[in-house]
Amino acid sequence: MPPASQTPPTPRLQMRAVRKRFGATQALSGVTLTVAPGEVMALVGENGAGKSTLMKVLSGAHLADDGEMFLDGQPYRPRHPLDARRAGVAMIYQELSLAPHLSVMENILLGVESTRGGLIDWSAMRRRASAAMREVGLATLDAATPVHRLAIAQQQLVEIARAVALECRVLVLDEPTSSLTRHDIATLFDLIRRLRRQGIAVIYISHFLEEVQQIADRFTVLRDGESVGTGVTAETSSAQIIALMVGRTVNDLYPHTARTPGPLLLDLQDLAGRDKPVQASLQLHRGEVLGVAGLIGAGRTEMLRALFGLDPVRRGTIRVGLVQGVASPAQRWTQRVGMLSEDRKREGLALNLSIADNITLASLSGLGPGRLVRPSRQQRACLPWIEKIPIKCAGPTQRLGDLSGGNQQKVALARLLHADVDLLLLDEPTRGIDVGSKAHIYRLIDELTRQGKAVLIVSSYLPELLGVCDRIAVMCRGRLSTALARQDCTEHRLMELATGQETA
Amino acid sequence: MSTDPHRPGLFTRLARSAWADILARLVALLLVFGFFAAMVDGGKFYTPRNLENLLRQSAVYGTAGLGMTLVIIAAGIDLSVGSMIALSVVAVSWVLNLGVGTGAATIGGDAAAYFVSQHPVLAPLLACLAGVAAATAAGLANGSLIVGLRLAPFIVTLGTMGIVRGLAKGLAHERDIYPPEGTWIGALMDPTLTSKPRSWTLLPTGVWILMAGVILMAFILRYTRFGRHVYAVGSNEETARLCGVPVGRTKLMVYALCGFFCGVAGLMQFSYLGAIGQPVTGAMYELFVIAAVIIGGASFRGGEGSVLGTLIGALIITVLYAGGQQMGWPKWVQEMVIGGIIILAVALDRLRHRRAT
Missing domain, CATH: 3.40.50.300 (P-loop containing nucleotide triphosphate hydrolases)
Incomplete structure (x- = not known):
């Protein structure tokens, strides 16, 4: 699949030395990346490596400080997510972007509805939506079904159908399989291969290296806001990719010391x-x-x-x-007994509160005289965990929502440790x-x-x-x-x- | 992909359709109505006159509810409804009360000095325009603040609730305005029920205005891009924005329309009050209007609701009030019953939805 010829065709999307800084943090310190039409490029990297910032620059949510982007050879500089969408760059995020109360067809054609004489032309809507639904394998679904009635996997396909209906040139999928069953993953992969054959360039972001090996033609590794390596997946092992991601070889990812079961x-x-x-x-x-x-x-x-x-x-x-x-x-x-929920955003953590509030939520006793809670003691109680686990943050008072997913999860775990379960x-x-x-x-x-x-x-x-x-x-x-x-x-x-x- | 090749059964599809929502509300309305029809002595509750009366009384809530339905579908709220109705009432009477030349004509003064006496057709028309325009402007202001300053609708309209009410009071110098009687605006709701027998209109004009408004808004919500965008914005604002829906413009329009319908409701309220410009009228109306919309099936989280439902909701509240009154219930009982019904309606709705999905 990857083009091996000496003169490669114009890449669909090209990013050159893209930089972005937020205050003191250099989120992107030089990212270079190319995707050809009809190619699936996997973007891998640890959380905090800059993947989401890169995607935001690509989708127009953030403006790059420096560097260049080209779409089919033309300079591409979206100022707004709508700009990107109009240019043919479609993003499918983990958190799906759908209007749950509206029907499948309305979601697919949102913002580009068919009208006749100023009124919605429902039969034309159905026709256009059905065409896109057929392409993504939703042909048997009634286009008038409200989206909230669909399973997650189907909702995801509706979003891809929206991208297809808009004739997108670049499709970005961010961790698309995280809530899918094995069967749904296989269906999704079939669809990605079909879209690839139509010449759409796909950027596939995933933590699952097995998936990357399965679906991607090439990969680009991001580390500390920089693209540190790229290659052909078929010629690279998962271990090699991991080594690039962490900048070191992970020999003992799973430490397992000798244990003796107790009572x-x-x-x-x-x-x-x-x-x-x-x-x-x-x-x-x-x-x-x-x-x-x-x-x-x-x-x-x-x-x-x-x-x-x-x-x-x-x-x-x-x-x-x-x-x-x-x-x-x-x-x-x-x-x-302490429990860590599988859904940290909805059940596990209060993202608006501070790290200290989250860690001490299950066990506030002993943090002040009597039944009172002293903020200073609350914060001090968290310091050992922040250091020991370790949690990468500015301090116990930082808002939890500002941390990366991995660090949020460590905070959730620290709550169990603080409660000493x-x-x-x-x-x-x-x-x-x-x-x-x-x-x-x-x-x-x-x-x-x-x-x-x-x-x-x-x-x-x-x-x-x-x-x-x-x-x-x-x-x-x-x-x-x-x-x-x-x-x-x-x-x-x-x-x-x-x-x-x-x-x- | 596990697309379901089997269409759900007829019953499930019916239970899930939007019509089931409306039907359930109609049944609730009939139940409430039936209760009072059986309880009020001598069948007085279902005489044609009383039925007409119920329609008349629900017209103000219903009309203001049209705008509120849009606002709530778009996941907003408008607490300034009562104040905008009052502003419209005062603006109408202010124009009707204009004297020739010097301006203020005194009560009981020379009738010929009134602007309205000299222009019996033009003046009421101008008064109507003034009432509706004033309320629409207030609605536009709500929308501009919400969209322009990105403030929460609850906060903005809590503020304008006071500002608009103050404006109404200021315009009326904190007194009731008594404009000259006998204009057709005063007869809009046929408040005395003693006017000449209506030949072909059957119902007071205000009721017909409400009906026309319901049909118009139902059509707009279903068949225009604006209407569909109202649902999209309420269902998921970020998605709507991403897909190129003009979110700001849609919201602005929604609040302006809410003001517009409050202006129209103000005309009806003016007539209802016996053609008096009361600046304190319509207090707490926002709560009844919101209740009508919610009983009508809209969700506070947005994306759901229908004008037909709101109409039924307004009727349910009116029937409860009128019925309680005719049963001789004290006011405090009526208030408690209506409060209870609101909670019950939403609780039942949730239960039904959980079963249908």
């Missing part, structure tokens, strides 16, 4: 929730990390929620230490964060386990579970298998269990 801390017998899980039993000891694998929607999150008192328990028993029975989340915290329930603790932050979190989990705490991890990323856990159980359609020792597990075996092809 039983969590005992779950035949737990059943409102809908899921159907049946879940497990035992977790102090000084042990237990992983839960499974497909999205298998009931893993629901199990954690029922366990933590967020969802009702229909059947079964829960014993934490010496305490038996269901409990509210507040009671669980006093039983020294014995049992950590972690739901997708490394979703959507950079490799460096991941390494910090893995190291922390290992350290906590050595201190005699117990960790229950739900993750969809199998290499992570295999690297971090002592035992792994698999959830399939609401039923939890018995846990396997990690040396008995392979990705292949876990996937078979998750898809219900084998019973453990």
Whole structure:
């Protein structure tokens, strides 16, 4: 696929030495990047490497301080997101940009509606929208369906259909697979290949290097606001790409020191929730990390929620230490159980509040005389965690929303540490964060386990579970298998269990 | 992709359609009406005269509600509705009260000195224009502040609620204005119900104006780009902006239209008050108008709502008020009942929506 000829055609998009600084921070310190028509270029880099700033410059949300951009050889300098859209540069963000109350066709043609005599021409709307829907594989969907009725994967396709209807020349996909099932990912990849054949240049941003290998022709690595390397994916291994991303080789991404399990801390017998899980039993000891694998929607999150008192328990028993029975989340915290939500933006963190407020949210006692909370003590209490984990920030009073995703996740984790819990329930603790932050979190989990705490991890990323856990159980359609020792597990075996092809 | 090849069943599709929302509200209206029809002695509640009366009484809320529906669909709010109605009322009577030459004609003065006596056709027309224009200007001011200064609609209209009310009071010198009687504006709502039998119009003119307004706005919302953009802005403003929807202009238009309909509602209120320019009229109306829109199925988070729903919402509130009055309920009971109904309506709606999706 990549052009190998001596005189390459005019690139679709070219960025040359693009720079951008915010106050004292040099967010982009020279990015050079080219994408040819009909090429899929993966953009990889740790969080904070400048990917989102680069995308904002490309989409017109920010104006570059320096450097040049060309679209099909013409100077390209969008002053506004609408400029970029009109020039044919379409962005699909993780947070989809749709009007949920409007129909599929209205979302596709928003701002460019068909009119006749000043009135909306609904039949022309349907015709134009259907053409775009056919191209993205939504032909069977009724164009009048309100978008909020669709599954996430379909909503994403509606957004791509919008780009197609506008005849975009460059399509930028930012972590498009983070909330998709395996099946939906395959569909999306088919679509990307189809768009590529039509000559659209695709920029694919992802943390999943397996995906990059699968879908991209070439890759560009961003580190500290600079493009540090580019290459052909077929000729480069994931390890080489990671080395470029972190600027060092990650030999021990998953530290796993020798552990000796202590006394039983969590005992779950035949737990059943409102809908899921159907049946879940497990035992977790102090000084042990237990992983839960499974497909999205298998009931893993629901199990954690029922366990933590967020969802009702229909059947079964829960014993934490010496305490038996269901409990509210507040009671669980006093039983020294803490939970990290899979959705840090909506459930896990208060992005408008400071780092200190977020870390101390679950445990405000002891921060002032009596029941009072002294801000200075609150802030001081956070300093050790900021240093130890470490959290990259300006200080405990900084607004959490200003941090990168990885650092936000570390703050969420610091909350459990500050509350000094014995049992950590972690739901997708490394979703959507950079490799460096991941390494910090893995190291922390290992350290906590050595201190005699117990960790229950739900993750969809199998290499992570295999690297971090002592035992792994698999959830399939609401039923939890018995846990396997990690040396008995392979990705292949876990996937078979998750898809219900084998019973453990 | 897991596109669903099976269309949902007929019942599900009906339950999900917009008509189901309207139908549910009609049923609620009939229930409330039926309750009072059964409870009020001697079938007095469903005489043609009382039915007409209900329509008349709902006209002010309903008309102001047309503009508020747009505002709430666009995820905004307008608290200055009552004040804009009052401004329109005062502006109308101020023009009608103009004296020739020197300006202020005194009450009971020489009737011939009034501008309106000399121009019996032109003056009321000018008065109407003045009322509607004043309220529309207030609405435009709301919109400009919200769009231009990027302030929250709640804050801006909380402020203009006071400013516009003050303007109305200032224009009237804090007194009621008694313009000369007998203009057709005063007969808009046929407030005394004693005027000549209406031959072909059947209902007071004001009710017809409301009906026309409902049809016009329903059409605009469904069949114009502006109408669809109102929904888009309310559903997801950022997306609308990204897709080239003129977000600022749409919002400006929405608040201006809200002012416009408040101006029209002011004409009706003027007539309703017996052709008196009361600067303190319409206090708290914003709350009833908002209630009508919400009972009518709009969502405070934007993107949802319909003018037909708002009309039914206004009727429900009117029936509750009139019914309570005719049952002899004390005012405090009426207020509590209406408050309860608002909460109940929204709670039921949520329940129904959760089931349908």
